[in-house]
Amino acid sequence: MSELGDALETAEKEAMTGDVIKSAEMVNKSFTIHDAEEVTSKVEREGKDGVKRLEENKSWKATITIDDDERVQCWIGGYIAFKQVRYLIDHEMLPARVRLIRDSSLDGSPYKLQEGEAATGQSNGRASFNDDLKAFGLDVVYEALKAEGLDNYLTTDASNNPVLKGEIPLPDMAKITKVIRDLKVPFE
Numbered sequence: 001m002s003e004l005g006d007a008l009e010t011a012e013k014e015a016m017t018g019d020v021i022k023s024a025e026m027v028n029k030s031f032t033i034h035d036a037e038e039v040t041s042k043v044e045r046e047g048k049d050g051v052k053r054l055e056e057n058k059s060w061k062a063t064i065t066i067d068d069d070e071r072v073q074c075w076i077g078g079y080i081a082f083k084q085v086r087y088l089i090d091h092e093m094l095p096a097r098v099r100l101i102r103d104s105s106l107d108g109s110p111y112k113l114q115e116g117e118a119a120t121g122q123s124n125g126r127a128s129f130n131d132d133l134k135a136f137g138l139d140v141v142y143e144a145l146k147a148e149g150l151d152n153y154l155t156t157d158a159s160n161n162p163v164l165k166g167e168i169p170l171p172d173m174a175k176i177t178k179v180i181r182d183l184k185v186p187f188e
Contacts, residue, residue, distance in 0.1 A: 023059075031098065032096065035063050059077035062076050
């Protein structure tokens, strides 16, 4: 390899490591993603036939906080987690409190994001979201969610205030968030 090629390869390796936390270090931990930058690199992988190939690898270099400490950089990759971060960005759902897992039920145990546990001393967002729903009132929230076919996620608490119920798939939560934002409910 030429001197220029060596220099570029060295710079790429430094860019992909450094002070950035690796995905493997974040498995089974909850953290808040504030923003993310897509990074493409070349990785040498050996195929089942034993032949090494240079493949393109896409990851997110995300700015995160763990338990509301200072912001740090973290790699988030894998074919499922990569698409989940893209979805969060595309649907303006950042910041988002998530938990990174390895799904052993799928081939290769890919990284996946789940709704994260609350940071120390804070809610995971659901409680404050429910406070916003209460501020707007049951009738208005019910009609807005019903118009989008999302009323099945709505229930009431003991005081007949609207609250979200059960596990809500990420695409539906994005729709609910948009509906509520369109109602101009104040968010924290």
